[in-house]
Amino acid sequence: MRKRSGSHARDLELLLAEQGFGPLLRRDYWGVIRNCRYTPAQIVGTVRRHFPAFAPRELVTFTRLERRDLPLELGDELDVRIVGVPRTRVRVTNLGEQSLTLATEAGHPEAGRITFGCYRNRHGDVIFHIRSHARSSGRVTRAGFLATGEVMQTSTWTDFVNRVAVAFGDGVIGHIQAVTTPCEDEPPEASMHEPTFEARGG
Template sequence: MEEAGTGAGDGLLDGLLSAVEGAGPLLQRDYWALIEGCTCSPSELMELVASRFAELAPEELVVFSREDGRDHAPLERGDELEVKIRGAGTFHVRIIHRDAQSLTMATLTGHPEAGRITFGAYRNARGDVIFHIRSRARSGSRVKYLGFRTGGEAMQTNTWTDFVNTVALTVGEGVIGFIHAETAVMEQEHESADDVQGPTFLARGD
């Protein structure tokens, strides 16, 4: 597995639609849950997610496919995915960071969102395995911002809570309690300190 560097000189950042180029507030959205009876470690869970990413997404809402056709190879830094979003169109994302316990993808030009999203797994103090998705993004344009407010937000929440639930049922007995879904507006000082080339959170504790 390749650790992500700065991306300078290797084309990793070419064509990315970063959050600073978007419209509206910069939102941090978190979706996470504890997994009941998880049968693997967080790093093993993330290897499964990287290898079967497209299968874990709700196909009635979004369909992911590999740009290189290597559908069963684990996603790695630099890989790109085609994303077909119901009612919105076809777009592209790129993996910009991958380590043992997380992977991060960023949107490419034309995507309805500008930013990145990290998928990670780790343990809490009791040893429970947590699967966590955190995005930091703006709408890709002012027009898309208005469209997102009229229906896109609910679809995104449904997509990623369904993804969390599918992962929990794949590696365990489902979620403990419920799936948490939280949204916060990032303040200017937090946005200024954000590393737009790295993960949105650090997954630690295997």
């Protein structure tokens, strides 16, 4: 696992989960890709290069700020426009052979990070999995999230999983799973630099 070695000043720009409001939640979205024709590492490599293309533009738009023709690397930022929310940014804070982790920056409605990973289960099936560890960034954003944000977020990431499954196989087997569970706080170093899960099994 490779970790970003950016400056302390840039670390302070991140909106870590412990800076947010309300319960820390783990949200999982995953699907088994039917007739997958690529390895997990190949899938993640393509997602790193074309990340904005996998997000549903009617809900959220990601824009590369630089190096638009190259895969996302540690420290790269994406401009984020969420429907009904002021523009904000996320940053790549961790990369693995089979995963990519983004952390929120100041102004984002959530404080925390999200990992996009791909791996094989014990049957050899390829699974694309998204897991976030985050809480609302403040009281106002928590109220808005409870009203409409939760449904929109679930739609965003299940659509993302489906787009990956269609791009690299014949869609998902069965349906896309979406599960939310409370989780315990993590040490600041972990929440700043580590993925939310280890994607293993290539």
